[in-house]
Amino acid sequence: MTETDRDGWSDVAEEWALLWGGHAAPAQEAVIVACDIGSGTRVLDVGCGSGEFLKRVRARGATASGIDPAPGMVALTEGDVRVGTFDHLPWPDGSFDVVTAFNALQFAVDPVKALREAARVVTPGGLVAVSNWAEGNLNDLDVIEAAVAAADGQDQLPDGALRPEGGIAAAFALSGLKPVTAGVVDVPWSAPDKATLIRGVLLGEDVATMAETAPVVVAAARPFRLPDGGYRLENAFRYGVARVP
Numbered sequence: 001m002t003e004t005d006r007d008g009w010s011d012v013a014e015e016w017a018l019l020w021g022g023h024a025a026p027a028q029e030a031v032i033v034a035c036d037i038g039s040g041t042r043v044l045d046v047g048c049g050s051g052e053f054l055k056r057v058r059a060r061g062a063t064a065s066g067i068d069p070a071p072g073m074v075a076l077t078e079g080d081v082r083v084g085t086f087d088h089l090p091w092p093d094g095s096f097d098v099v100t101a102f103n104a105l106q107f108a109v110d111p112v113k114a115l116r117e118a119a120r121v122v123t124p125g126g127l128v129a130v131s132n133w134a135e136g137n138l139n140d141l142d143v144i145e146a147a148v149a150a151a152d153g154q155d156q157l158p159d160g161a162l163r164p165e166g167g168i169a170a171a172f173a174l175s176g177l178k179p180v181t182a183g184v185v186d187v188p189w190s191a192p193d194k195a196t197l198i199r200g201v202l203l204g205e206d207v208a209t210m211a212e213t214a215p216v217v218v219a220a221a222r223p224f225r226l227p228d229g230g231y232r233l234e235n236a237f238r239y240g241v242a243r244v245p
Contacts, residue, residue: 010072012204017050017076019200020189024102027131027185027237028053034181034241035098035127037062042096044121046086046114047104051077065091086114094123102131103237105171106160115175122244128177131239134184135163140224140233141189144201147220148213168240177242184238191231197221 039061048066108114136142146156191197
């Protein structure tokens with residue numbers, strides 16, 4: 001699904017929040033520390049999904065706003081959260097100290113334009129932080145997705161430009177932002193049982209596709225099965241922080 005696929009994301013909003021909403025928490029914590037987000041910090045989270053990061057920074061005393069293209073996601077949030085896309089942020093210049101985007105920039109039609117728009121709403125000297133999935137060989141989830149693609153007669157999609165080391169920094173540079181720090185964070189995902197595993201991996205698929213593809217998912221996930229019948233996938237997010245001139 002793309003940034004503008006509002007219906008697609010809205011249709012799975014509640015299920016996504018349940019299964020994946022807290023998944024990026026370790027990366028979110030790393031960005032909070034890197035950007036020194038605390039009491040009084042004005043934060044905008046772009047592609048805020050069901051609002052987990054907004055709650056996290058508000059608990060630290062920050063003033064947090066959000067935007068997401070899916071009305072169904074926005075309906076799950078609270079506070080100043082608007083429906084919209086990365087390339088047009090409906091706030092005046094210099095409204096925020098920090099703009100964040102977790103697993104969102106890759107969905108923008110033009111990532112460079114999106115980062116420049118993010119920089120516009122940040123006060124001079126403020127920060128833009130981006131975090132997304134790291135390269136595939138650091139993610140157990142990619143093992144399962146590759147098996148699903150192969151079963152469907154397709155190749156696994158290649159890593160996007162933002163996933164490898166240096167990818168986020170390169171996008172910052174093209175946007176006129178100065179990279180200041182970067183890192184990689186472990187973001188494991190757990191499923192308590194086979195049914196939850198299937199729902200999480202095949203989120204958004206119809207019932208027939210889920211039933212047909214479930215055996216492929218279970219077989220590919222066998223190395224990640226726990227003694228209690230659950231599953232734990234070791235994954236990683238990269239993050240980068242840049243300063244606005």
